[in-house]
Amino acid sequence: MCGRFVVSDTTADLLPELVGELASRTEHVDEDTGVVSTGLVENYNIAPTDDVQAVRQFRGERAMPDVHWGFVPSWAKDFRKQRPQPINARIETVATSGMFRRAFAGNRCIVPAQGYYEWVLTETGKEPHYIHQPDGALAMAGVVSAWPDPTKPEGDPDKWRLSMAIITRDAHVAPGEVHDRMPAFLTPDSYDAWLDDTLSPDQLLALLDRGSHEVAHDLVQYEVSRAVNSVRNAGPQLIEPVA
Numbered sequence: 142m143c144g145r146f147v148v149s150d151t152t153a154d155l156l157p158e159l160v161g162e163l164a165s166r167t168e169h170v171d172e173d174t175g176v177v178s179t180g181l182v183e184n185y186n187i188a189p190t191d192d193v194q195a196v197r198q199f200r201g202e203r204a205m206p207d208v209h210w211g212f213v214p215s216w217a218k219d220f221r222k223q224r225p226q227p228i229n230a231r232i233e234t235v236a237t238s239g240m241f242r243r244a245f246a247g248n249r250c251i252v253p254a255q256g257y258y259e260w261v262l263t264e265t266g267k268e269p270h271y272i273h274q275p276d277g278a279l280a281m282a283g284v285v286s287a288w289p290d291p292t293k294p295e296g297d298p299d300k301w302r303l304s305m306a307i308i309t310r311d312a313h314v315a316p317g318e319v320h321d322r323m324p325a326f327l328t329p330d331s332y333d334a335w336l337d338d339t340l341s342p343d344q345l346l347a348l349l350d351r352g353s354h355e356v357a358h359d360l361v362q363y364e365v366s367r368a369v370n371s372v373r374n375a376g377p378q379l380i381e382p383v384a
Contacts, residue, residue, distance in 0.1 A: 143229060143281065143307045143324045145369070146187050146257035147271075147380060148194075153181045155278035156253050158329040159196055163205040167194070181205075181253060185379045188372040189228045195250040195305055197285055198336040208250070212306035213288050214240060220288050220302055230284055232310040232325050232349060236342040241306065244284035246342065249335055250305055251327055252281040256380065258369055259323075259362075269369040271380045272323075272362040279356065281324040282308045282335065282349055310353055325349040326356035 153160040164180035181194055192207040211226030227240065235241045256273025273279070283305045293300040312323035327335055331348050334340055340348065363382040368374040 143257050143309060143322075144189065144259075145372075146252075146281075147185050147255040147273075148181050148183055148187065148253065149185065149255040149377065149380075150183050152253050152255045152278045155255075155276075156280060159251060159280055159332055160205070160253055163196065163203060167205040184375065185377055186369060186372055186375050190226070193252060193305075195252045195283060195285065195303075196332075196336070197248070197250040203336065206303055208285060209302065209304040210307075211304055212240065212244075212284070212286055213302070213304040214286055215243075215288055217288060220290070220304075226304070227306050229309045229322075230306040232308050232346065235284065235308055236346060241284050244286055245345070247338060248285045248287070249345075250283045250285045251332060251335065252283050252305070252307060254279045254281055254324075257281075257324065258365070260370075266367070267370055269365050269367060270362045271365045271369075271382075272360055273380075274356065274359050275361055277359070279324070280327045280329075280332070282327050282352075284308065308349065310349070312357070323353075323357065323360075325353050327352045328355055 153164045167179060187193055190211050193210050194205050195208045196205050211228055213220050213223045213226055217223040230241045235245045255278050256271055258269050258271055260267045260269050285303055285305045287301045287303055290300055290302055308325040309322045310325045312321055331352050334348060365380060369379050
């Protein structure tokens with residue numbers, strides 16, 4: 142599965158075909174400070190329910206909006222109170238399940254990441270491991286939902302709230318993987334096809350299978366500090382290997 146991931150200050154540079162020009166024209170407002178920044182927002186401990194940045198295609202143009210991590214279907218009565226809000230969508234059922242079928246067919250996204258965390262259960266507690274591609278970054282496949290806020294009038298730019306889930310698959314293709322699931326990955330040559338509406342569900346699944354095998358072959362993992370276990374902790378020290 143994917144339950145925590147990392148965006149660093151170099152992630153955008155390592156994904157030029159995906160983020161590229163979007164970085165310079167994507168603004169983000171810090172809710173705490175009000176400071177406006179452009180590009181990807183650095184966060185070394187992204188957790189479920191956080192707003193993350195995802196690349197999607199809307200009305201023929203690519204954009205990189207802030208998206209709530211936790212899928213809220215368009216038919217939900219309340220965005221905050223909706224349960225469940227799945228953070229992952231299994232590749233085995235994403236094309237057919239009632240929760241994700243419509244989003245998979247026509248509302249997909251790509252989530253940029255430097256790497257992600259998985260845990261090993263030991264006698265002394267949960268041991269976090271950082272999984273990444275050396276000298277690279279990851280393009281994780283996802284599905285997006287647009288939820289209409291009934292308190293906002295038609296035409297209001299905040300009328301539609303976006304949420305997403307990351308697609309996962311079995312991890313046997315990843316050498317040294319510490320969990321039985323991993324994100325489904327895309328390679329640069331498949332970004333356009335994934336975001337466009339030209340492929341059938343079977344072709345999309347085949348695209349994910351090919352990309353995941355190619356990316357997973359280069360993944361490495363190592364143990365990191367248990368400080369990762371608390372979402373209150375942040376900073377680049379979280380991805381440093383434990384001596």
